[in-house]
Amino acid sequence: MTELHFEGECRILLLHSARLTPETVEETSARLGAMIASASPDLVILDGDTISSPAADPRALLDAFLVPLSGLPWTYTFGDGEYKCGTDPRALDRIFSSVPGCIVGERAEGIDGITNAVIPMIAEGTVQFLIRLFDTHRETTGYERDYGSPGRSRLPYPLYSHHYMDGVRFCQTAWFDEDHARRSKEAGHALRELFVFHTPTPEHAEIPLNQAACRFDGVFREDSRCQTVNGGIGCAAAESRDVSAILCGHEETNDYFGTWAGMTLGVLPALACGAWLVTTDGTALSIRRIRN
């Protein structure tokens, strides 16, 4: 399944960092069940780090965790945890996508990352907006391997973060630009988009530092763990004028959103702290916090 049909406004339950283990899955699943009961979503998005530690049977963990969905559509992106949990990420992707109810979306081919996908959101027979999922990879320790170049035998790591996180790379920004233009041309009008991915952009980290200007809403408890070398996706989204929000995870206790260049940029809390219900028609967007 690659698309989702909804009526009226679409209700999306967005959560990240379930961090499933055999010991905690039952409790975490109960938490998910309570959130679904409270939010009545049309779609659930697992925004990375669903599995972030070694698991003997990831499929069993997912099955147990997702019991409360009871046929509700859901989708996912990978966080850095999925790349570090010990299961081959391609194999893990096959496991995720084979769980009933999963909307994989229309996957991007030929660019970095696995979970780059577009989900057309359809109401009244037409695409109302797109959900675009990006894979944000893991730490930047892969730079040297990925970006060999003439005269560059060794690449020092980025400097201005203690976390060295990767994020949406420029090749993925280029994919958005081309794919968005093509889809909008085919639709005959500019399609609105909602971006969801795990590791925040550097622009997300500016929101709490400029609270008045960005109309900050929420709490900022821990240092930002955003991408270190900006892949330009925030600027590309702004220049497109068609992206209503960029919603991310990764951080544990931060829970905020604000406006930047006309878009909503948000960092939602880890599942242990809560989740967000995002209600949208693709243009207008409201965020309701769901506490545990």
Place this chain on the structure above:
Amino acid sequence: MAQTFPPPAKIPLRFTSDGTFRILMVSDIHSGVGYNREKTVAALDALLKAEHPDLVILGGDTAGPGVIHIENGAELRDMLDGLTAPMEEAGIPWCHVYGNHDDNYGLPNEEAEKIYESYPHCVSEAGPEEISGVGNYVLPVYSADGETLLLNIFALDSHAGMREWTERWGLDPSLRPLPPDVGSRGDYDTVNVDQVLWYYETSRRIEREAGRKIPAVLFTHIPLPEMHEAAKHRDEVGIRGIQWEDVACTSLNSGLFRACLERGDVCGIFFGHDHLNDFDLTYMGIRMAYDASLSYHACQINELRGGRVIDFRASDPAAFTTRTVKIRDIMGHAGDSVG
């Protein structure tokens, strides 16, 4: 010449028979009607005679502002007749990028570009019409026998201010990304995403057609945010040179540095804009550098006035060397500002 892309410059650029290619970059001349033609031309001429470059790059803010201005094509031509005479008379190819002040007085860069390109030794190009700005182009540099593409020189327009960015993309001016007081980053525009995409696709096409990555350097006026960040870590990035002002970069990040990193061809990025900085550093394998200013109007610090030399060897163009060159060192006090 087996490689047909990118097309050769108006005057094809080649390494010399001894396997070298030298660029002289001079920026922020801030000239115009009433500029100190005698001093400026003498200084540029002295630089050429001292350094014998194979290409001169004017790194932006060639014109204006202040008491100096360019209001029409005749005034620009008059200014350029003087300023480019040292290159034209010596037969040295030259090119330019636009800075944030070049179109401050009513002559659009689109019109200015036609005048620039009319000079016989100007190898600048207007670039694709469908992307932002004027003067987005790439100049290939071939081996001495003209057979092998060895180096590409990218030039990108970094525009002017954030207000122009919001206007260009139809955004509400009140929704500009950040207030200008974030760190030292300014209310400046930057190379926009469509230009970065142009670089990215051009770089990919060059690699496809060449069958390998071709080393490249990139010139743009306003420094990137990565220059701002890297300069905070002086020891780690090996800063060499003078930093007498903070990096006055944009608060936008369109991903240009990241795109260069992912493409893996750009080994050096060179900026103008900051008159009081001439340092260079290496961040994530990419050398970034300023050239201070050649101005007798916008920079009155005689010790800083000058340019930057970038030397390439045909055997390994990616391993270029670079250094600043000062007017004071060449001309002594004869090259100082008056008063």
